[in-house]
Amino acid sequence: MLGVLKAIKTTISTALRKPVTVEYPSTKKELPHRSRGLPVLLWDFDVEEPFCTGCQVCARYCPVDCMTMTMKDNPLYAEGKSKRKKIVDKFYIDYARCMRCDICVEVCNFDAIVMNNTWEGVELSRYDRHDLVLDVDQLMDQSKSGELKDPFREPMGVAHSGWTPKVRSEEEKEAVAAKEESGEE
Amino acid sequence: MATEYSVTPGKDLETIDINVNVGPQHPATHGVFRMVLTVDGEQVVDVDPIIGYMHRGAEKLSENCDYRQAIGYQDRTDYLAQFNTELCYVQAVEKLAGIEPPERAEYIRVILAELNRIASHYMFMGAFGTDIGVFGTAFMYTFRDREIIQDLFEEITGERMMYAYFRAGGVAWDVPEDFRERCREVLSAVRKGIGDIDGLMTDNEVIIARCRGVSPVTPEDAINWGLTGPMLRATGLEHDVRRAEPYCIYDRFEFDIPTGIQGDVYDRYLVRLEEMRQSVRIVEQALEGMPEGPIMAEGLKRTLRLPEGEVYMRNETPRGEYGIYLISKGGDKPYRLKIRSPAFSNLSALRAMSIGSYVADTIVTLGSIDIVLCEVDR
Numbered sequence: 001m002l003g004v005l006k007a008i009k010t011t012i013s014t015a016l017r018k019p020v021t022v023e024y025p026s027t028k029k030e031l032p033h034r035s036r037g038l039p040v041l042l043w044d045f046d047v048e049e050p051f052c053t054g055c056q057v058c059a060r061y062c063p064v065d066c067m068t069m070t071m072k073d074n075p076l077y078a079e080g081k082s083k084r085k086k087i088v089d090k091f092y093i094d095y096a097r098c099m100r101c102d103i104c105v106e107v108c109n110f111d112a113i114v115m116n117n118t119w120e121g122v123e124l125s126r127y128d129r130h131d132l133v134l135d136v137d138q139l140m141d142q143s144k145s146g147e148l149k150d151p152f153r154e155p156m157g158v159a160h161s162g163w164t165p166k167v168r169s170e171e172e173k174e175a176v177a178a179k180e181e182s183g184e185e
Numbered sequence: 186m187a188t189e190y191s192v193t194p195g196k197d198l199e200t201i202d203i204n205v206n207v208g209p210q211h212p213a214t215h216g217v218f219r220m221v222l223t224v225d226g227e228q229v230v231d232v233d234p235i236i237g238y239m240h241r242g243a244e245k246l247s248e249n250c251d252y253r254q255a256i257g258y259q260d261r262t263d264y265l266a267q268f269n270t271e272l273c274y275v276q277a278v279e280k281l282a283g284i285e286p287p288e289r290a291e292y293i294r295v296i297l298a299e300l301n302r303i304a305s306h307y308m309f310m311g312a313f314g315t316d317i318g319v320f321g322t323a324f325m326y327t328f329r330d331r332e333i334i335q336d337l338f339e340e341i342t343g344e345r346m347m348y349a350y351f352r353a354g355g356v357a358w359d360v361p362e363d364f365r366e367r368c369r370e371v372l373s374a375v376r377k378g379i380g381d382i383d384g385l386m387t388d389n390e391v392i393i394a395r396c397r398g399v400s401p402v403t404p405e406d407a408i409n410w411g412l413t414g415p416m417l418r419a420t421g422l423e424h425d426v427r428r429a430e431p432y433c434i435y436d437r438f439e440f441d442i443p444t445g446i447q448g449d450v451y452d453r454y455l456v457r458l459e460e461m462r463q464s465v466r467i468v469e470q471a472l473e474g475m476p477e478g479p480i481m482a483e484g485l486k487r488t489l490r491l492p493e494g495e496v497y498m499r500n501e502t503p504r505g506e507y508g509i510y511l512i513s514k515g516g517d518k519p520y521r522l523k524i525r526s527p528a529f530s531n532l533s534a535l536r537a538m539s540i541g542s543y544v545a546d547t548i549v550t551l552g553s554i555d556i557v558l559c560e561v562d563r
């Protein structure tokens with residue numbers, strides 16, 4: 001009998017605590033910065049083109065073969081605006097196959113692909129599973145519209161490949177900031 | 186006036202055994218597991234466990250992946266103790282390749298593996314509460330507390346379930362700066378949560394009446410059947426891979442190995458509850474000793490190539506001794522990868538444990554094994 005009373009005491013003390021649940025669709029918990037949703041491509045605002053060159057390294061390392069892409073000659077390179085000789089032409093990711101292992105982000109040499117850390121990268125109900133195969137425009141949409149503000153891309157490949165990520169120097173940062181300011185004005 | 190029967194059951198009246206099918210989709214079977222019970226009235230005469238519904242060929246899949254890609258598949262074998270299974274795999278690779286992970290990475294691994302053990306045992310407590318009868322309160326409490334640990338894992342790795350965070354040679358990226366404080370917060374919540382379960386279940390007469398003396402196992406039988414983990418320790422044998430064959434840096438920490446006396450369902454519950462307390466102790470010590478420094482061994486290629494050889498690595502996961510046997514014939518893929526799954530070995534004792542007991546007790550016995558079907562079927 002004493003044990004049962006002890007159990008009732010526990011339930012009463014728990015009932016007096018604050019609830020921990022949230023009303024999900026109306027209230028959404030903030031996702032952590034490192035949240036790994038499904039992979040999306042990044043948009044280079046400096047030259048108005050994608051970072052991705054379609055080099056296929058992510059497709060080669062993908063354990064589930066969920067992505068395919070092709071590359072083409074970059075028209076902006078011919079005009080002298082861009083440094084990329086080649087640029088992505090078509091890019092498909094089958095979200096139904098992706099297992100979110102983060103390998104594509106790790107191996108990418110151009111910082112072109114990241115895991116989506118917004119709610120958009122997690123909520124993926126579709127009426128047809130074929131809608132889960134996204135093309136290059138849909139993959140770029142998040143980054144292009146500015147919704148994907150602060151993607152997480154830790155330089156984790158460093159030790160693996162002996163390659164260091166490109167970091168902007170202080171001067172370059174200032175130049176970019178000045179350019180942005182002048183653009184706003 | 187007492188009722189007079191014209192026939193005595195079992196003597197004059199002929200009775201036959203009936204086959205009762207449980208599963209594959211049944212809430213008590215923790216996934217897709219089927220057993221055919223042969224019952225004589227309420228008594229179980231025979232149990233025929235049928236597994237394989239969840240078979241994905243995890244071993245073969247891992248053989249077709251290189252050593253980095255296969256880490257993602259290790260999460261999917263034991264989906265309640267992903268860090269532990271990942272740890273076993275990367276350690277097997279490290280042992281064969283002769284890679285020495287840095288100190289900080291080892292500490293991070295131990296902390297996460299132990300927190301994962303707590304989360305897994307939380308899951309057991311909750312599911313166990315529902316298995317022994319309609320006792321859903323424990324389920325709600327444990328899931329509330331497990332969520333706190335899951336949140337911490339999500340902050341570190343980015344995923345809630347399939348972390349893919351450990352690498353051969355270290356961990357993928359460093360933990361956040363407020364890692365120590367967050368861990369301490371989680372630990373205080375865990376202590377409170379353990380207190381809740383303790384108060385709700387341990388001394389509860391209903392639970393004791395339901396679990397005491399159900400499917401007792403002797404130490405000799407436990408060894409013969411190949412039981413490991415809490416199932417083995419509940420019989421009174423003090424065997425824990427973390428102590429018997431210390432891997433990682435477990436030899437630096439002080440912790441006790443809880444054991445039971447009778448080896449019945451209630452003892453298994455008590456052992457797991459005490460293990461959670463011991464895990465808290467280990468995490469506390471590891472947090473104090475965690476140094477600064479690199480998190481990845483230096484000089485590794487992007488695609489790891491192992492020398493020829495073979496290695497067996499065993500780890501203590503929440504379910505028991507999890508082993509990985511890896512054969513390499515050179516190159517970036519293993520020639521053979523064999524997983525020794527503790528839940529599979531423990532489940533094979535189900536038949537011997539439940540013959541002669543009641544139908545309802547069989548469900549309790551099955552719940553006390555703490556099976557994860559993904560790991561049983563691989």
